[in-house]
Amino acid sequence: MKFGGTSVGSPSAIKKVGAVVRDAARKNNVAVVVSAFAGVTDALLECLRLAEKNILLSVKKLAVLKRRHLLAVEELVANAARRNEEAAFTEKTFRELTRVLEKVARAKRADDRLRDVGLSAGEILSAHIVAAHIGGTFVDARPLIKTDDSFTNAAVDFAATNTRIRKSFRPSSVIPVITGFIGSTSEGQTTTLGRGGSDYTASIFGAALGVKLIEIWTDVSGIMSADPRIVPTARIIPRVSYDEAVEMAYF
Ligand code: ASP
Ligand code: MG
Numbered sequence: 412m413k414f415g416g417t418s419v420g421s422p423s424a425i426k427k428v429g430a431v432v433r434d435a436a437r438k439n440n441v442a443v444v445v446s447a448f449a450g451v452t453d454a455l456l457e458c459l460r461l462a463e464k465n466i467l468l469s470v471k472k473l474a475v476l477k478r479r480h481l482l483a484v485e486e487l488v489a490n491a492a493r494r495n496e497e498a499a500f501t502e503k504t505f506r507e508l509t510r511v512l513e514k515v516a517r518a519k520r521a522d523d524r525l526r527d528v529g530l531s532a533g534e535i536l537s538a539h540i541v542a543a544h545i546g547g548t549f550v551d552a553r554p555l556i557k558t559d560d561s562f563t564n565a566a567v568d569f570a571a572t573n574t575r576i577r578k579s580f581r582p583s584s585v586i587p588v589i590t591g592f593i594g595s596t597s598e599g600q601t602t603t604l605g606r607g608g609s610d611y612t613a614s615i616f617g618a619a620l621g622v623k624l625i626e627i628w629t630d631v632s633g634i635m636s637a638d639p640r641i642v643p644t645a646r647i648i649p650r651v652s653y654d655e656a657v658e659m660a661y662f
Pocket of ligand 2: 447452607
């Protein structure tokens with residue numbers, strides 16, 4: 412199962428995610444794959460781009476993102492000890508992100524390798540926070556999903572990946588919360604699977620484990636007339652037939 416898509420983001424939306432997961436877990440073994448919170452991947456891309464020319468502006472934008480994640484921790488993690496741990500983890504992740512931005516600033520360029528390292532933080536943060544919220548365990552997909560080195564759009568090595576996923580997963584009452592979108596090369600360098608790749612991650616895990624069902628959840632309420640990242644006037648279509656949906660998916 413995967414929760415996230417491009418727009419689950421507010422603490423209230425994540426509480427709904429928690430309720431859906433807990434409900435599903437009463438009847439079945441479930442694993443959750445999450446994407447970054449809504450808009451976070453785009454914001455990180457913007458920070459990386461800004462760092463090429465203006466590190467101060469970039470770091471300022473990053474601080475807004477950090478505040479948003481710390482607020483999510485505050486609101487979503489009920490257990491005090493775990494809340495402190497998550498806040499510390501969030502701080503540490505943003506310190507690492509700052510170092511990535513400083514590297515970009517020194518090189519005056521965000522190469523694809525650095526970009527993938529920077530972007531991976533979105534999924535690492537959201538999986539950590541969702542895991543803490545539902546009392547699950549955080550799973551970093553990077554050592555499990557092995558890819559080539561086409562950074563930003565890496566191709567999965569299925570033989571290596573399936574073996575690793577099957578070895579690492581045992582049925583358990585603790586719900587794994589897995590980072591979507593990210594993998595790593597044979598040398599352990601962070602890669603990403605292409606924009607929107609969290610759905611793909613859910614399919615990779617589902618196929619490797621031979622699960623009965625993969626569910627994709629997002630809080631966009633329907634099918635849009637176009638990709639809203641490309642067409643700003645895209646809108647939700649009030650009614651769509653199955654055949655039309657298939658045709659749109661094809662395009
Ligand atoms: N966070 C990544 C993106 O925005 C992956 C995803 O959302 O599925 O592309
Ligand atoms: Mg996303």
